[in-house]
Amino acid sequence: MTNEGARPIVTTSALKTSRVFYGWWVVLASGIGLAFCFGPIIVATFGIFLKPLSNEFGWSRAQISLAFSLAMVAHTVAVPFIGRLADYIGARKVILAGSLFLGLGVFLLSTVSAHLWQFCAIYVMRRRCSPLSDGAGPMRLWAWRSL
Numbered sequence: 207m208t209n210e211g212a213r214p215i216v217t218t219s220a221l222k223t224s225r226v227f228y229g230w231w232v233v234l235a236s237g238i239g240l241a242f243c244f245g246p247i248i249v250a251t252f253g254i255f256l257k258p259l260s261n262e263f264g265w266s267r268a269q270i271s272l273a274f275s276l277a278m279v280a281h282t283v284a285v286p287f288i289g290r291l292a293d294y295i296g297a298r299k300v301i302l303a304g305s306l307f308l309g310l311g312v313f314l315l316s317t318v319s320a321h322l323w324q325f326c327a328i329y330v331m332r333r334r335c336s337p338l339s340d341g342a343g344p345m346r347l348w349a350w351r352s353l
Contacts, residue, residue: 269322
């Protein structure tokens with residue numbers, strides 16, 4: 207019986223050479239990634255922009271909230287497909303595409319005119335593409351890199 211392909215034995219002295227357990231670096235990187243994804247930036251600040259949007263475009267709060275609701279439904283529908291895409295082409299490419307789409311969506315919001323459908327469409331597009339860069343993708347990538 208040969209020992210080919212066997213994993214090397216890791217001793218406790220080899221593990222003690224690092225000051226900080228490597229898993230904590232993964233936790234830190236995941237926390238930073240989640241801090242800059244769609245949730246903390248867009249979801250938590252949506253209520254702040256209700257009144258200014260209402261004053262600027264003359265829309266009711268219900269109309270503005272419709273965009274947010276539609277975006278959440280689009281997000282819910284897109285997440286399983288984004289997960290399959292990450293499994294198929296890799297998390298790095300998915301995260302890069304998601305970050306680009308999120309940036310494009312934020313840029314397009316600056317071009318919104320007084321048409322509610324335009325605001326809703328851009329908001330839905332931005333939210334539907336954000337699972338590409340939201341928590342599951344970066345955490346999967348960082349967890350995989352730590353193995």
